[in-house]
Amino acid sequence: MRSKIIAGNWKMNPVAADFEQLTRTISEGVQKLTPDSQVMLFPPALYLSKMLKLTNNNTHLAIGAQNCHYEPKGAFTGELSPQMLSGIGAKHVILGHSERRKYFGESNQFLRAKVDSALEAGLTVIYCCGESLDEREAQQQEAVVEEQVDKALLHLTPEQFEQIVIAYEPVWAIGTGRTALPEQAQEMHRFIRELLAKRLDQSTADACRILYGGSMKPANAADLLAQPDVDGGLIGGASLKAADFCEIVKAAG
Numbered sequence: 001m002r003s004k005i006i007a008g009n010w011k012m013n014p015v016a017a018d019f020e021q022l023t024r025t026i027s028e029g030v031q032k033l034t035p036d037s038q039v040m041l042f043p044p045a046l047y048l049s050k051m052l053k054l055t056n057n058n059t060h061l062a063i064g065a066q067n068c069h070y071e072p073k074g075a076f077t078g079e080l081s082p083q084m085l086s087g088i089g090a091k092h093v094i095l096g097h098s099e100r101r102k103y104f105g106e107s108n109q110f111l112r113a114k115v116d117s118a119l120e121a122g123l124t125v126i127y128c129c130g131e132s133l134d135e136r137e138a139q140q141q142e143a144v145v146e147e148q149v150d151k152a153l154l155h156l157t158p159e160q161f162e163q164i165v166i167a168y169e170p171v172w173a174i175g176t177g178r179t180a181l182p183e184q185a186q187e188m189h190r191f192i193r194e195l196l197a198k199r200l201d202q203s204t205a206d207a208c209r210i211l212y213g214g215s216m217k218p219a220n221a222a223d224l225l226a227q228p229d230v231d232g233g234l235i236g237g238a239s240l241k242a243a244d245f246c247e248i249v250k251a252a253g
């Protein structure tokens with residue numbers, strides 16, 4: 001019922017010339033697979049325009065941004081507004097990635113403003129949530145994720161929620177090579193879906209795509225994606241290797 005999403009988050013990679021080759025190889029690979037899933041790439045903002053052009057003819061591949069500000073314009077040195085992103089043809093934006101929360105101090109309240117503004121500009125939001133290792137060891141994962149989702153998303157209407165995708169990314173699994181077990185991912189995804197059902201409504205909860213992120217790779221993708229509440233993946237490291245990323249797209253079907 002829910003189509004899957006496979007999204008590649010390139011973070012602050014790759015450097016200069018390599019991005020064009022990587023884009024072409026992934027784009028061709030995805031085109032050959034003609035997947036039922038939606039495939040998305042999130043490059044550094046500098047490459048967005050060029051990548052939108054390079055992938056213009058590929059209906060299976062969408063391009064989005066890794067972050068945006070909440071104001072449409074103004075004196076915010078170094079920032080990009082959601083209107084600027086949608087203005088060049090980007091369709092999606094990642095908000096609340098744990099690296100933004102950790103290194104740039106982004107709070108749930110701040111993210112709520114960004115979510116509102118991105119939706120206003122017509123972007124789909126991939127909203128990230130997930131607990132740290134300490135929080136998991138203290139059995140706090142549900143409370144942490146509930147707060148992250150509650151503070152930034154649960155004020156939205158069911159109509160607005162159609163433009164929301166949630167990515168559950170346990171921080172202890174990001175870039176560490178340590179992946180959540182499929183059962184651990186399923187448990188948290190179900191928890192998030194039940195939260196949406198309780199606080200919004202059942203059909204919004206049933207329709208919302210919840211992606212898993214954290215060291216997803218060809219070797220573990222099929223098992224994670226087979227879980228009933230795992231609707232795709234947000235992939236960092238493995239999205240920088242065209243062959244690995246395409247394998248994951250293939251696993252998603």
Ligand code: PGA
Nearest residue numbers: 174175214215235236237
């Ligand atoms: P990873 O990153 O796949 O390299 O663990 C995932 C993410 O941070 O979105």
